[in-house]
Amino acid sequence: MTTETSPTAASQTVEPGDPAAADAELIEAPRTARLDTVEVAATTPEKEQPYAALGLKPDEYERIRNILGRRPTSAELAMYSVMWSEHCSYKSSKVYLRQFGKKVTPEMKQHLMVGMGENAGVLDIGEGWAVTFKIESHNHPSYIEPFQGAATGVGGIVRDIISMGARPVAVMDALRFGAIDHPDTARVVHGVVAGISFYGNCLGLPNIGGETWFDPVYQANPLVNALAVGVMRHEDLHLANAKGTGNKVVLFGARTGGDGIGGASILASDTFAEGGPTKRPAVQVGDPFAEKVLIECCLELFAGDLVEGIQDLGAAGISCATSELASNGDGGMSIVLDEVLLRDPTLTPEEILMSESQERMMAIVRPEKLDGFMEVVRKWDVETSVLGEVTDTGRLSITWRGEEIVNVDPRTVAVDGPVYERPVAYPSYLDALQADTTESLARPADDAGDELRAQFLQLVGSANQADAAWITNQYDHYVLGNTALASPDDAGMIRVDEESGLGVSVATDANGRYSQLDPRAGAQLALAEAYRNVAVTGAKPMGVSDCLNFGSPENPEVMWQFAQSVEGLADGCLELGIPVTGGNVSFYNQTGDVPIHPTPVVAVLGVIDDVARRIPSGWQDDGHNIYLLGDTYAELDGSAWAGVVHDHLGGRPPYVDLAREKQLAELLQAAALEGLIDSAHDLSDGGLAIALAEAVNRFGVGARVFLGEVTEDAGIDLATALFSESTGRVIVSVPREDDVRFRGLCEGRGYPVRRIGVTDAASQALEVQDAFTVSVDELRGLNRAPLADAFGPVVGY
DSSP: OOOSSOOOHHHHSOOTTOTTHHHHHHHHHHHHHTOOOHHHHHHOTTOOOOTGGGTOOHHHHHHHHHHHTSOOOHHHHHHHHHHTSHHHHOTTTHHHHTHHHHSOOHHHHTTEEEOTTSSSEEEEEETTEEEEEEEEEOHHHHHHSHHHHHHHHHHHHHHHHHTTTOEEEEEEEEEEESOTTSTTHHHHHHHHHHHHHHHHHHHTOOEEEEEEEEOGGGTTSOEEEEEEEEEEEGGGOOOOOOOSTTOEEEEEESOBOSTTTTIIIIITTSOBOTTOOOOGGGSOOOOHHHHHHHHHHHHHHHHTTOOSEEEEOOTTHHHHHHHHHHHHTTSEEEEEGGGSOBSOTTOOHHHHHHOOOSSEEEEEEOGGGHHHHHHHHHHTTOOEEEEEEEESSSOEEEEETTEEEEEEOHHHHHTSOOOOOOOOOOOTTHHHHHHSOSTTSOOOOTTOHHHHHHHHHHHHTSGGGSOTHHHHTTSOSSTTSOEEEOTTSSSEEEESOTTTOOEEEEEEEOOHHHHHHOHHHHHHHHHHHHHHHHHTTTOEEEEEEEEEEOSOTTSHHHHHHHHHHHHHHHHHHHHHTOOEEEEEEEOOOEETTEEOOOEEEEEEEEEESOGGGOOOSSOOSTTOEEEEESOOOOOOTTOHHHHHHHOOOOSOOOOOOHHHHHHHHHHHHHHHHTTOOSEEEEOOTTHHHHHHHHHHHHHTOEEEEOOHHHHHHHTOOHHHHHHOOOSSOEEEEEOGGGHHHHHHHHHHTTOOEEEEEEEETTTOEEEETTTEEEEHHHHHHHHHHHHHHHHOOOTTO
């Protein structure tokens, strides 16, 4: 049912004669009597207010009083608490994040249509098409209520895409869970995966990839980072702001309920206590079918030029949407809060302002276009109410039952919040950790084939190198019919234009083990891996979105990690020549005093002129030569081999040469354009060993591998050649008829290339010459076992 204006607060309560009427009167009467208006606040400066319970510090509360020249009303206090929260205001991270806007070149801005500060970044990908993408966290809710926490994380990031005027076309996720065998991990994994698959599948969006890690450090702080991609024509781009005095402020979508209250200020901006989850009401409840309707409704409103802009209601709800729209526009807005359609008529004005109920949008509509707007929302059966209008007062004024309960400068709420330069301290543990290298760890001798085989299989059957099909098979990869690549390929790829074949490739990566050893290097290694994963599909990397997951900013050692990571990422993007288009910071990921490993998740998006030239990650044909591009060094610190075989974390992560990564990406694009390679797979976690195993498993085609040239040239043993995680490396398969041209391409560009084997379909095995042989069946069985043993049968197997 579509409603243009909401019923009054009185008519939304129970009807007279209802058995609950007497109770409702008891609820409503005292709330009305206690209404804290702007007038009341000005005359009762001594009133004590629960600012600490809302996440505000004493000095922040005093600052609010100074801004207003009086104490805040309870509604104003609610607004400031959510908008000044760490999650919404970035008050501890702003001073560092500015590097992303400062460390840019003309090259980096060439294709950037919208950068940081909007709902999502936008890139020009050519042929009149633009793509918008962003990754954000929903970590804390996903520990408390895994299903709804993860589901609403997907819903929220999709609404960011809608608000830019784009049609969502794909989603991805980057997940971190506790130890795979911990009793609580199954609860979180089952809930998170079910929530992501439920919401994404119901929306009809393909989930094209991502990553999953298990580590005890994430036990009580799982990371659920959701990414969405949208496409639009250049002329369809829209930005959200409240301009034009007299324009209407319209709320449409789902009704406002009691779910998600304080999610940003309390749940997402605090740590978990040892007592366990206690903030269940702060987790939102999602309805993907309502969001699907909202997508189509918004796109029709944009197409009909019926809105000046649309803002999604996510973190901080109406508090965020009104203050941000007003700040980005002419600076004034008048709102009648009684007009908000409610699921729960007992909500107080403070709760209405703080609620993070899902599937809601706020639009700015010219008065002469309001009828047309209403026709569209009626068509889609979307409930709607006109809350107020844009003013020229420079103030955000909100009334409730005829009384003014908010009167603030919106910029003080949404823009000019606290900015902290928190104490930074070099971690006390770091020197000892970096000194504890893998040099002393035992490695199998070259002639110890059985031991090499055992360690190889140990990695193949480990949780973080395992086949993630238990998760990904629950997602629909191919809905909409434009998926060119999806999990388990190194990156997902979506066709944007059906006629030309123009498409985009996206990958997400992070390695918390590397970042624990060296946060700056860890961030650059995440960037390099995501960049390389896009490049191996044949696409040209063009932009970055990041989700920076860290412990408490009140811990000086965590702030040092954060500062190092942001600097490393900003410098890395500058060297690669690709901009950061937007992202998210998630602090307070710790239990008690123990933070997670710093985990900067980096998403890279690239463009390919024709998805028909895409390159899969595994070989499919017999008799193709296998080449290793790049040099291998003795770099085992922080490696999967060190962790799985020796339960060791120490030393320094692999060296990353970003100029070399850029050179490699250009080489792969040239090879793809000329059709010289049939498959390409990056080398990262688990090194060459895991890359070979995954390339074999992809299509079940075996290979014979000989690593003599690699070990001799680098002066390393066979174990190091297999397990080193040196960067700037990929393996490719090349048809024999293209062999000479391919080698010439590599040599002409000065990139190291070594032939290390040949594909062998008949053998049904991976043979490492003079070391060991493993059948395809054994490889697949071991690789699939970890998740199936922990969580149950795999869908589709």
